[in-house]
């Protein structure tokens with residue numbers, strides 16, 4: 001899906017890299033690291049929103065995949081109601097038609113917001129806004145979904161629900177997911193692979209393929225706990241060295 | 243309860259002040275040409291309502307026209323600034339120069355340029371200059387305040403300049419623009435009245451002229467009546483813009499914006 005080669009990003013100072021990584025199609029990859037380690041920068045580079053200082057990014061078959069981006073805050077337009085927010089990508093790409101309206105309604109239903117189509121963002125809770133944002137990212141039928149700490153402002157119950165929704169979306173739509181988070185347990189729970197970035201300039205400290213045999217109650221298993229412990233130790237050690 | 247209080251409290255205070263005023267004037271036998279009682283002012287208002295209201299109408303018309311021209315021009319410029327940094331850097335300082343120059347100081351010049359026969363145009367120009375800046379500054383700020391993530395969202399879907407402007411920057415700046423307009427409508431009225439004063443008697447017949455005229459004749463009750471009309475006009479205009487603001491931003495104001 002996506003290959004990053006010797007990627008370096010500098011602002012006034014180096015903030016990321018060199019990074020060498022390949023993201024496989026249809027995989028679910030999490031990126032964790034301390035604040036300021038360059039996780040958001042990584043996502044922005046991968047999506048092409050910013051360009052690298054050096055190195056190269058290539059996409060499968062050399063075609064930039066359709067992407068959805070879920071920002072840390074839900075970034076809804078407050079003057080548009082829910083359905084019009086979800087329709088924004090179709091409007092901007094000039095594909096606004098009855099089909100896109102139908103798709104939007106379907107996605108809103110899938111994220112559990114049926115009946116909220118005409119509500120305005122300030123009438124929604126944080127979790128509901130995040131769902132709208134996910135629906136908006138999905139409605140174009142993207143192949144790559146990038147999420148930047150999407151659930152960090154949510155309560156535990158809502159977060160768990162949205163995590164499971166996200167997994168379901170990933171499984172049923174055959175998409176690739178790049179997921180940035182602060183939470184080690186969340187990363188291990190959700191992903192097939194976890195990439196740990198060092199504190200800035202971020203380089204890859206660990207690239208761990210997550211082993212999970214049974215899907216239900218994965219969090220209860222010793223596999224889960226030992227992988228969480230392993231990653232936590234890496235982050236702790238990195239923190240001490242600062 | 244608190245909603246009614248916000249109406250009742252100021253009205254009540256105002257009524258008490260008026261009653262105090264009335265009694266102070268009567269008790270101290272203050273002569274009419276120094277300080278008329280509220281009742282005198284009201285009777286003067288009724289006696290002179292024809293001149294006063296027609297003058298108020300003239301002032302109102304220029305005020306609204308100046309406000310409209312100033313707002314449109316300011317919004318247009320702010321949009322232009324958002325499209326070109328060079329244009330902004332070149333023009334913004336000129337706008338600031340107009341803003342810091344006292345309108346009274348340039349009034350004679352404008353009057354000479356447009357000609358004393360066209361005093362109304364001079365007044366319009368002066369009021370426009372006074373009303374212009376708050377809308378420009380706020381619109382400019384609003385367009386610049388668009389959150390970086392929102393810009394990135396638009397970039398992600400390949401939005402062009404025009405889409406970005408119409409679907410993101412202008413709607414985002416709207417609350418800012420309306421805030422600027424609320425300041426600007428008041429300034430527009432002040433600008434009109436100040437310009438009327440400077441333009442002097444005989445050339446214009448707005449409320450300022452009535453005030454000068456009444457002052458010259460020591461008709462203080464009429465002067466107050468004109469003053470009151472002016473205040474009412476100011477409040478009415480402010481409420482009008484506030485109401486329009488509320489209509490437009492009904493669904494999405496405050497919490498959701500930042």
Ligand SMILES: Nc1ncnc2c1ncn2[C@@H]1O[C@H](COP(=O)(O)OP(=O)(O)OP(=O)(O)O)[C@@H](O)[C@H]1O
Nearest residue numbers: 011012015033034035036037038039040041042200
């Ligand atoms: N536009 C920018 N200009 C200058 N420096 C920037 C810019 N964007 C990010 N940085 C710097 O790059 C570094 C990495 O930022 P980034 O946002 O990628 O971190 P992060 O890992 O996402 O942190 P957090 O977990 O707090 O979101 C930071 O030190 C930040 O100050």
Ligand SMILES: [Mg+2]
Nearest residue numbers: 039040041148
């Ligand atoms: Mg970040």
